[in-house]
Amino acid sequence: MKHISLLAAAIGAALISGCNSDTKEVVKEVEVIKEVAPEEVTSVKNVILMIGDGMGPQQVGLLEDYARRAPQSTYNSKGNKTAISKLGDAGQVGLSLNAPWGNEGSLVVDSACSATQLATGMASGSEMIGLDNQGNKVATILERAKAKGKATGLVSDTRLTHATPAAFAAHQPHRSYESAIAAEMIDASVVDVMLSGGAREFIPSDAASNETVKTSLTAMGAPAAIVKKSKRKDSRNLLAEAKDNHGYQLAFNREQLNAADGERLLGLFANSGMMDAIAYDACAKTDSCTEPSLREMTLKALDILSKDEDGFFLMVEGGQIDWAGHINDAGWMLHELLRFDEAVDAVYEWVKDRNDTLVIVTADHETGSFGLSYSRKDLPEAQSLPGDGMQGADYKPAFNFGSLNKLDRLYAQTGTFYNMMDMVSADWTFDGTTGDDWAAAINHYSDFKVTAEQAAPVALREPNEYWVDGHSYLSATVFPKVNDFKEFYVYADEVHANLIGRALAADQNVVWGTGTHTAAPVPVFAFGPYGVTKQFSTLQHHVELGQKMAKALLGEE
Template sequence: MKLGQLLFNILIAVTLGCALPSNPADSTSAKNVILLIGDGMGPQQIALAVAYSKHISKSELNLYRLMRDGEVGAVMAEAGTNLVIDSACSATQMASGRSCRPEMLGLDVDGNKVQTIVERAKLAGKSTGLVSDTRLTHATPAAFASHVIHRQFENEIAQQLIESGTDVMLSGGLRHFIPSNILDSAAATSAGIALSPASFPKVKSARRDEEDLLAAAMVKGYETVFDIAGLKASKANKLLGLFALSGMPDAIEMRSIQGNPARSMPTLAEMTTKALEVLARNPKGFFLMVEGGQIDWAGHENDAGRMLHEMLRFDEAVGAALTWAKNRSDTLIVATADHETGSFGFSYSAKDIPEAEQLSQGFFKSVRYEPRYNFGRRENLRKLFDQKRSFTSIVGEFESLNSPDQSPERLAAMVGEATPFILSVDQAREVLAKEPNRFYIHGHSELGNREAPIIRDFTAFYPYIENNRINLIARALADQQDVVWGTGTHTSVPVLVIAHGPSKLTDRFDGFLDMTELGRLLFESMGFDAAG
């Protein structure tokens, strides 16, 4: 669909308060479907990556190729009961075509189990795979193969993932698969779990029971791998790869070690390539979901530099899928997002207004061009890319220092070492200041701290107290970056859906869809009856 028509459809659909009907699906189905989910990837995040590739790296973004050669639609990102959605609900609606409540996994609005596309594909004899750069038990991958009332029950999710029989599962999250008595590396070694110290500097189970899900996986025929060497060497048709205790490293850290021949951590693109290699052995075809999950994490933290790197990491996985599917007429690639995170954007401002300049050619070459505002400097794209550490990494190291060393001067220096943008000592002092938590709830996983860093606007929309110092650093640098943020959570901004493959498969994604419609189209694209 042309961009102008897409924007017109969005305007009409929002005005009418309903989704436009999609093109009716024909009887053609895909042997293979590859679903690529950029968690938190709104149109703004895509624009950030496209701008960087266009103006700085001078290379074509794989997502741009996907949009140029495929069909582009839009999806209303809302829950079955609410205006705003979370990853659990969104992925459930995408995986099942059924409406869901926020934070539920694999259930409809009434709490009934729904059949997911992974489960339906397995019934049809197809192979299935889940890949993520977060952890396997996190909301998006979990939604495709588990059913729990709340996404926080990750130990139960881990057990259900093994029971699901999903053929390839590659991500982080080892802590939810090992028994509670494994509390250090020595215990892991004694249990026969060979882990790389580089990937697993610490080992500690998050389970409260003695369930050994790695042993259970092996009984079910899985080969288990924990580093890139094991991943590359595996010849198994059922593969469980767990490469980090919790979430995998952020994209900035991964880029810094990517060229290291001793690297033990696989990239998202390498996991995608391996999953495709394994799943393609099934003559009946496959369904594969690949998540770039840390785009969302960067958005929650308002870290624009990290978010650019996360987008580029996801784009490499898109490239891996495109390379595999090249010249195939039996494969559909669908790239989309579950929601937008952060209310991110570039914006014009009153800071650093450019000086007037004499135009050197054209009809008005004798006239001075004098902009009234700063409309965003392209060189900031390079500066964002040049960030050496995520703000999460900086704050984590800072908070591990002895209390006397946790000074505003030290924090400002650490930020200055990691990014071209400057955090002043006064700004660092504001980052470190605290006040009583206005939204304190005893026992709440995020709001249970009695004190919180001071966020002076939209405070209620920054509920992740552990992120607030990170948010404050990012917001302090925002006017230097020509960036604005509106929240530390999600927005209701419609997200894009991009379908690439034979036109008989992609045309049905042209339009303005509801998230459940997108889910039903995925079912139909594989020749299955639409869910719900």
């Protein structure tokens, strides 16, 4: 656009001067100015891809409603502007389809396939990691960036071996092969900075019982909570291999992360997933968090990767938006959206004055079919309004459209639905639980209160009519009882959490349609040089989105 503006100004100036000079001189003046007009930037040195796992348009809407309109919004001191909206205002906004691509694909995507399509720019299959839809290994944008001498990084608040980060640095037939994914990440050594949870996939199988192994891990700085359990079936110590064979510094807590100063860094801050955003917010208020925030991990990754003169590729995932969506927990999901936006803000501040970096903020898919909705419960009282159009009539909507203070009340939730389940049964044995049990747990953590009668459906259980022998979830003989669309609530006893969401839904003005994913197009926010970002302001597919990022960073499809 600068090129066009300068050219228009040049023509205008030349035409004015042409009133008193020869036409040939006018043309010469235009040609001279055209020669110095800047060329449009169509490639970048760096790409930062930020994935809000499960963050569909309606989740973005919840974040924006909270930021802009909640009476006690934490954004009140920031002009009620989210970082995502600042990126959108300064850049381009589009949509992206995300299902497994092609005529032989599926209707709905999982995180592994979606991330693989973003990473490779090729169609993939459900639950595959780094493979095309025929099962072939495909080089990812991260691997191709590394091959061209660029630095690379992966950041997530879930596990490093979880589907989204794994799809950028591994090639496996199924996302559940997390131990193999961990080994591949270390053996290939193509990622310079890896920051997340999931230490259990990197430590020997006997880490919790073998004193020699525990002593070795402790000497590396790993606390007991990190090594309490291994998911490996072998004796490989991938932490030692990363440090001794591949030159990684290791970090296991916030303090160690802040002190790290090398070019390669492996940070594993939890045995499995990192702490949820409600817990993070609680410890952040007293500056007592031992785990780093998603924002802090992002800033450390930028600090290290930006030292590479050839540029870098960085993927940052806010992964627990999806986890909250799966159990239909709107309060937790709001906190996760806020945590993700903190990381987006860090990136925005880092990149806002640069012209060599493309930032893409998007999602892999939408989770939960979430929405804010109006209802027939608690109809509003009539009000008298001063406007001259009321003609003496009261203002009295026919339905409950939801008061804005419900946004503050969602934020006021002090624990996730998983915390409520833990309170009802520490070992998750839910046979024989009652409405009183569930009401006590819900009311302990939620600002929205329920009676024992309202909570009674959360306790109900029934035989699993979709039983599958050996299945990780469907082998359960008994499931929580869901009265409608039960086929879309698949995660065995975790479905009690979805039933908590139903018990709270009417008072929250919240609806959910599923315990899994939907095929909704997801938002795309693109920030960077206009010559690069203009192509994202359209309806595209994640395969195309991956191709566009690769072309901008690497000059190739």
